[in-house]
Amino acid sequence: MHHSEMKSEVRRLIADGTVLPAHPLALDASRKLDKVHQRALTRYYIDAGAGGLAVGVHTTQFAIRDVGLYKPVLELAAETAADWTKRPLAMVAGLAGPTAQAVSEAKIALGIGYHAGLLSLAAMKTASEDEIIGHCRAVAREIPLVGFYLQPAVGGVILSADFWRRFAGIENVIAIKIAPFNRYRTLDVLRGVAAAGALDRIALYTGNDDHILLDLVLPFDLRDQGVTTRAYFRGGLLGHWSVWTASAIKQFEMCRAARGKDALPADLLALDARVTDCNSAFFDVANNFHGCIAGCHEILRRQGLMEGIWCLDPDEGLSPGQLQEIGRVCREHADLSDDAFVAENLQKWLA
Numbered sequence: 001m002h003h004s005e006m007k008s009e010v011r012r013l014i015a016d017g018t019v020l021p022a023h024p025l026a027l028d029a030s031r032k033l034d035k036v037h038q039r040a041l042t043r044y045y046i047d048a049g050a051g052g053l054a055v056g057v058h059t060t061q062f063a064i065r066d067v068g069l070y071k072p073v074l075e076l077a078a079e080t081a082a083d084w085t086k087r088p089l090a091m092v093a094g095l096a097g098p099t100a101q102a103v104s105e106a107k108i109a110l111g112i113g114y115h116a117g118l119l120s121l122a123a124m125k126t127a128s129e130d131e132i133i134g135h136c137r138a139v140a141r142e143i144p145l146v147g148f149y150l151q152p153a154v155g156g157v158i159l160s161a162d163f164w165r166r167f168a169g170i171e172n173v174i175a176i177k178i179a180p181f182n183r184y185r186t187l188d189v190l191r192g193v194a195a196a197g198a199l200d201r202i203a204l205y206t207g208n209d210d211h212i213l214l215d216l217v218l219p220f221d222l223r224d225q226g227v228t229t230r231a232y233f234r235g236g237l238l239g240h241w242s243v244w245t246a247s248a249i250k251q252f253e254m255c256r257a258a259r260g261k262d263a264l265p266a267d268l269l270a271l272d273a274r275v276t277d278c279n280s281a282f283f284d285v286a287n288n289f290h291g292c293i294a295g296c297h298e299i300l301r302r303q304g305l306m307e308g309i310w311c312l313d314p315d316e317g318l319s320p321g322q323l324q325e326i327g328r329v330c331r332e333h334a335d336l337s338d339d340a341f342v343a344e345n346l347q348k349w350l351a
Contacts, residue, residue, distance in 0.1 A: 023041065277333065
């Protein structure tokens with residue numbers, strides 16, 4: 001499918017920028033899919049005001065592919081969303097693996113009704129940039145693509161600005177999630193997209209959980225032969241936004257309202273550090289992100305949106321000291337949570 005074939009309201013939603021939580025995977029104590037809580041999560045994100053959902057991505061656990069859950073999880077989210085709301089939602093499916101697998105997943109996602117694919121390149125670690133571009137082109141022939149610069153600590157591949165110029169030249173690319181957690185590499189993507197003349201066509205989405213609000217509010221000036229091009233991040237596709245989502249959407253709207261103004265509120269700029277402090281606990285920065293998925297699960301468990309923090313891999317869980325850090329940020333930044341919103345609606349979502 002070409003992006004011109006997407007519903008106009010969905011294409012516009014992605015282009016203008018929105019909040020796309022990366023959907024977690026709810027499991028029971030036997031590490032089997034917990035459909036009741038999985039549906040509750042989808043309903044929570046929709047009622048919080050998310051512009052769509054990213055399903056089958058890193059936060060959903062790449063291992064769903066190994067246990068036959070890729071298609072069922074995508075179907076459950078799509079069906080739940082369609083039953084729960086009639087407003088337009090941008091549904092993004094995670095795509096992973098070597099070319100044959102990623103193409104197959106693109107076809108599955110498209111068949112279910114997903115609008116775009118977020119393409120992980122973690123399986124391409126030993127490939128050249130030429131080979132990776134060929135891989136991306138093959139997948140883009142099946143479904144509109146959202147590029148994904150995943151940080152190396154959780155499997156990402158380091159890529160040059162020239163790679164991103166060539167990637168942005170693929171006509172069916174509609175957005176890029178920029179998540180290297182590194183300012184230099186973030187600028188490489190922006191420079192590459194600008195060099196391709198694709199800033200109008202490709203929406204930039206932050207996945208930099210260490211600078212979410214700054215990415216969303218700051219202008220980025222890109223210089224080429226004395227000519228300045230100003231770029232902005234349009235939205236975010238974040239694992240961090242899988243928790244405290246109602247509050248995250250309020251922060252996003254604050255950033256969007258402030259964007260482009262001569263003076264940015266100091267309190268909004270300062271809020272970036274508080275959000276980053278929360279993320280450091282949720283994503284287990286102290287242990288090189290080992291507990292990043294379980295940390296998000298713990299917040300959802302505390303709210304009743306999950307029964308436990310179980311991951312598909314029994315060795316994947318909270319790191320030593322992470323629970324204490326989560327407790328600290330929940331106390332220190334309690335005003336950034338959406339506990340009251342969840343408590344008010346939880347039974348409806350679990351029904």
